[in-house]
Amino acid sequence: MKRLHSRHWVFLGLLVVITAAMLLRVPMQLRTSPETQRMFDYLDQLPEGSVILVSFDHEASSLPEIRPIAEALLRHAFERDHKLIGMALLAEGTVIGYRLMEQVAEEYAREYGEDYVYLGFKPQFIAAILSMGESIPATFPEDYLGSPYATLPLAQKVSSYDDVAGVLSITDGSLTTHWIEYGGARYNLRVMAGVTAAMVTTYDPYVSSGQMHAMIGGLRGAAEYEQLIDVGGGGLRGMLAQSTAHLYILLLVIIGNVLYWREKKNKAGKR
Amino acid sequence: MDIGTIIAGVLTLAILTFLYRDNPIYKFAESLLIGVSIGYTLVIVWSTTLMDILFRPLLNAGQLALVVPLVLGLLMFSRFHPRTASLSRLPIAVMIGSGAGVAIPVMLEARTLRQMTATVGPLVSDGTFDFSVLVVLVGVLTTLSYFYFSREHEGFFGRVSKVGTYFLMIFFGTTFGYTVMSRMSTFIGRMEFLLTDFLHITK
Amino acid sequence: MDRKVALAICFVFGVVMFIQYFSGSSLARQVNQSILEYWQIVFAFTLVVGIVGVVRTNVQRINKRDDVFFRIVTLAGIIIMPVVALIWGIKADTPFMWMFENIQAPMQATVFALLAFFVASASFRGFRARSVQATVLLVSASIILLSRSALGGILADEIPQFAEWMRNYPSMSARRAILIGIGLGSITTSLRVILGIERTWLGGRR
Structure with missing residues (x-):
């Protein structure tokens, strides 16, 4: 125990706080934020059968946070009978996106090729976004499974951004910026996003300027969305632990500052 | 399991x-x-x-035209030998040039002009003064002035740019708050896996 | 010589891509599509070059008997993934997918999850109200954390509302100013690159 430093105690505290909250599993009623409501309203009011491009622009590292966001949005979209075209601008998002779409589609008995397709990955996001603006079939001659684009019934109806209601970018970084700036500004593509909490403030100016139509952020955003669609998921399950962790961090900040001021006072007293 | x-x-x-x-x-x-x-x-x-x-x-x-990008791509491998390394500049030039060319109109329109337009809104709408519009206007101008380094930050200009630092601190604080949230979410996700799928302690 | 050729190629591609942006003609669209395809293919090769570089470095280090075991593990990972993909493909329920889902994704997410602990430690040790600016930063972060926990709404309805206002106006305005600055900087840099004034990307001697 002699080798434990103060940081180890801080770590241990966090582990205990989160584990305890997860074992308790108390259901929480959340206040829906206006931004989550806006995303829900958009997907809900879109005419049935609308085609939405879903881009998995994230890495595996953020999967625990991204999965509940993506699942909630995909569930709502499939439930509303929208048609989804999946793709990825980051290599790691490729397999995750494919798997998520496949799993959620199965829940709603949606069929590959008719109700959704998965195009896979293209590198160099700016070039990929611009290239899709010119021609989606030319950018993705084949889907992720190796079927030619023209043989997929849903894909046959979509040749450029004009044929989709918008793009839903699921991201843990700044890739949505490129959808907004290259897809939106150049080809009038409507952009929506599900982003990790850390990226929320990065996109605020785009939401405010209307360049991004709607956005949900973080596990909390996912939980609010799950509440709206009335399907429980990782978001709602993690909310008590999330709340408790925030309070633990606040406590650490307070203790840290009290110690700092006490030390400062002591030093001033000695002088 | x-x-x-x-x-x-x-x-x-x-x-x-x-x-x-x-x-x-x-x-x-x-x-x-x-x-x-x-x-x-x-x-x-x-x-x-x-x-x-x-x-x-x-x-x-x-499609024989694709020989061009194939050759350009293969030239990237020239980097592994000091005598041929300079050849890799050619494919890099294609990427850098294309990126720069397309970035100018996009950055001007989507990042600069649209953001500037969104900053300017009516201060009074329906006879009511909108404080938030003023906050955004002051925030953008003072923060921009903080990043203007062609003039000494002193006197009136110094005070203006100092106000900008407070806006920046609010932004950094907000971002920090959300980042904490994000990191906690990731850990909670891993704990859920450990407690539920791996250890079967929770359902 | 090759520096001049590279600068000329950069200039031509830059100017062509700039002009096509404003044109709706089929020729411009075709040229645009081809250049974008070139760009993607070359970029894909750069990724492969990076991977070859990692393999080379690891092999060299193994030859020097430096961290041999861990480097062999890395090389094994690099080799196994393409081999299983080659034999069984990359569709659902293949060993490739299994390895991604049970080895790569859990580990990568856990490495990222470690940051939760370091953020906690940083909050305790470094997040101090040393000046007015630091206090503003600390208070803003605390308001956000409180508002996004259940307690924020329980204490007072105004806490989440104020946090939303703070994010949507003062915080957003600073981020917007940064964005405008980056936008102007990108335009200037792009112009300098196309005109051959900015040459650092060429590397080597000037």
Whole structure:
């Protein structure tokens, strides 16, 4: 125990706080934020059968946070009978996106090729976004499974951004910026996003300027969305632990500052 | 419990041992992660890009124009030999030039003009003064002035840019708050896996 | 010589891509599509070059008997993924997918999850109200954390509302100013690159 430093105690505290909250599993009623409501309203009011491009622009590292966001949005979209075209601008998002779409589609008995397709990955996001603006079939001659684009019934109806209601970018970084700036500004593509909490403030100016139509952020955003669609998921399950962790961090900040001021006072007293 | 969950659980714990200190178990997991990630990227790039938009159209459909990007791409390998390394500048020039050319109108329109337009709104709407519009206007102007380094930050200009620093601090604080949220969410996700799928403590 | 050729190629591609942006003609669209395809293919090769570089470095280090075991593990990972993809493909329920889902994704997410602990430690040790600016930063972060926990709404309805206002107006305005600055900087840099004034990307001697 002699080798434990103060940081180890801080770590241990966090582990205990989160584990305890997860074992308790108390259901929480959340206040829906206006931004989550806006995303829900958009997907809900879109005419049935609308085609939405879903881009998995994230890495595996953020999967625990991204999965509940993506699942909630995909569930709502499939439930509303929208048609989804999946793709990825980051290599790691490729397999995750494919798997998520496949799993959620199965829940709603949606069929590959008719109700959704998965195009896979293209590198160099700016070039990929611009290239899709010119021609989606030319950018993705084949889907992720190796079927030619023209043989997929849903894909046959979509040749450029004009044929989709918008793009839903699921991201843990700044890739949505490129959808907004290259897809939106150049080809009038409507952009929506599900982003990790850390990226929320990065996109605020785009939401405010209307360049991004709607956005949900973080596990909390996912939980609010799950509440709206009335399907429980990782978001709602993690909310008590999330709340408790925030309070633990606040406590650490307070203790840290009290110690700092006490030390400062002591030093001033000695002088 | 399936073997996949056991392996995932053991490797998760191996990574978490780093919290105590760097150790061989963590180092093993880290080395494996690096290798597998690189192997994965190679597979995805090869199967969904190089085969898809280069080799198949070139070899099966006879699109000979694709020889140009193929040669440019192969020139990138010249970097491995000091005598030929300079040849890799040619494909880099294609990427840099294309990116710069398309960035100018996009940055001007989408990042600069649209954001500037959104900053200017009516201060009074329906006879009511909108304080938030004023806050945004003051925030953008003062923060921009803080980043203007062609003039000494003193006198009136210094005071204006100082106000900008407060706006920046609010932005950094807000971002920090959200970042804490994000990191906690990731850890909660891993704990959910450990407690539910791996250890079966919760359902 | 090759520096001049590279600068000329950069200039031509830059100018062509700039002009096509404003044109709706089929020729411009075709040229645009081809250049974008070139760009993607070359970029894909750069990723492969990076991977070859990692393999080379690891092999060299193994030859020097430096961290041999861990480097062999890395190389094994690099080799196994393409091999299983080659034999069984990359669709659902293949060993490739299994390895991604049970080895790569859990480990990568856990490495990222470690940051939760370091954020906690940083909050305790470094997040101090040393000046007015630091206090503003600390208070803003605390308001956000409180508002996004259940307690924020329980204490007072105004806490989440104020946090939303703070994010949507003062915080957003600073981020917007940064964005405008980056936008102007990108335009200037792009112009300098196309005109050959900015040459650092060429590397080597000037």
